[in-house]
Amino acid sequence: MEVCGKWFSHVTKDDTRLPSSLEQSHTSRSQKILLFNCMSVRDPMRLLPCLLDASTQNGVHFDLALFVPNQSQHTKLGSNTSAPAEPEQIDLSWQLSLxxxxxxxxxxxxxxxxxxxxTSKVFDSLPVAIEWLRRNARENQSTSxxxxxxxxxxxxxxxxxxxxK
Known part of the structure; x- marks a missing residue:
């Protein structure tokens, strides 16, 4: 997470690294957003402080953190179980903990x-979070x-x- 934070800080801190299409739009400001999830077997108290420290020590602060549940569904090989016919109620307790x-x-x-x-939001699905980001980008074209x-x-x-897609 430390390397990740340093990398993100490096590539976002220097506006000369922005793609030419963004430079041409005369972007007046940038908004740095963290989109995060980890499995519940991981300890967010070990992951998130490393990320936050690495980014802040390199001069980058997240304006917003978004927390989403896993979307990928993984079944064990040889499993005879099928996917449920109806979508289950989404448990966001882990994302709220994050x-x-x-x-x-x-x-x-x-x-x-x-x-x-x-400074943070929890979304009930990744597609909803992506759509929220896309909508905000469309509505705030002067922001990168x-x-x-x-x-x-x-x-x-x-x-x-x-x-x-």
């Missing part, structure tokens, strides 16, 4: 001076949205699959 850890980190470091709803997707390779793969 949000709480994030908000506490911001508060402890004196970064969070606003309501948590201004720089999104770091991390915490899970499944999340990264799911994001790539969704944005290619």
């Amino acid at each position: 949000q709480t850890v994030w908000e506490k980190l911001l508060q402890d470091k004196g970064i969070n001076t606003t309501k948590s709803s201004d 949205f720089q999104v770091l997707v991390t915490g899970s390779l499944h999340l990264v793969g799911d994001v790539l699959r969704i944005i290619k």
